[in-house]
Amino acid sequence: MRAKLIAANWKMNGSFALIDAMQKVLSPLLEETTCEIVICPPDVLLYSMKNAVKGTRISVGAQNVHSETTGAFTGETSAPLLQECGVQWCIVGHSERRILFGETDEFIRSKTETLLKHGIRPILCIGETLEQRESSNQEEVVVIQLGKGLSGLAVDDQKRCVVAYEPIWAIGTGKTATPEQANSMHKTIRKELESLASPEAAENMQILYGGSVNAENAKTLLSQSEIDGALV
Known part of the structure; x- marks a missing residue:
């Protein structure tokens, strides 16, 4: 059975004080859930987040990465640097x-x-506009x-990816897909994963829903049967 995964994208929000407050609130709640939890703060908070969640079931994720590992890319962050900050996950393809x-x-x-080459698991975001x-x-x-995001990857690498379906029209708008709409799209995604990877891989890959x-x-x-968690 696929484990539920909750990934929190802080976007350009948060602070060192919020990390301290979060730790106090979440610590007692972790005993009440079996969900995997990933928190994705802004880059400047990653190392502090790593220290704050040490010894817990919470993993640290980044919101972005550059495809190159070094170079003249002002303002960007590389996968090796994310590794040094204890990052285990990273969002890619977010609609923003x-x-x-x-x-x-x-x-x-x-x-x-x-x-994937640096041992960080991608959360690949895909989704359509209202139009x-x-x-x-x-x-x-x-x-x-989905196909372009995973094309050419070995099946074992595809299995390390998580897909997040985020209908763009539902992100931060207060609108959300109905459970039936979301589950239907997740079924479509899982069916496509059977072709891209394998039926076994598709059955075991987590597909998250995001959008309000x-x-x-x-x-x-x-x-819902095909929704394995949320990107919030």
Whole structure:
């Protein structure tokens, strides 16, 4: 059975004080859940987060990485540097990176490969716009993003990836896909993973849902057969 995974993307928020407060709040709650937990703070907080969660079941994730490991890439962070900060996971392909920074499927694919080479597990984000859904093109869009994001990777490497389906129209808008809509897309993604990797790999790979997940709708979403967790 696939374990549930909850990944928290802090985006450009948080502080050292918040890490201290979070530690006090989460520590007693960890005994009440069997979920895997990943927290992805801004880069400047990664090392402090690593120290704060040491000895717990919480893993540290990054929000971004460059495909190159060294070079003149001002403002970027490499996979080796993330390793030194204790990072075990990294988000790639988030819609904000695609839209605001013009990241292509090919660039995202190169990031994924770099992360895997350095022992960091990618969380590959895919999802359609409202216009694409209203045009009934959502499955085609998501399948293309998935294929380009994982193409050429060995099956064992694909199995180390987690896919996060985030319909762009539901991110931070207060709107969310219905549980049925989300589960249907997750079924489509898992079916495509059978072709990209193998039926066994597809059955065991975690597929998360992201898009205005909150305390009110999380239980219903996570009860769906194909939803293995959330990116929040």
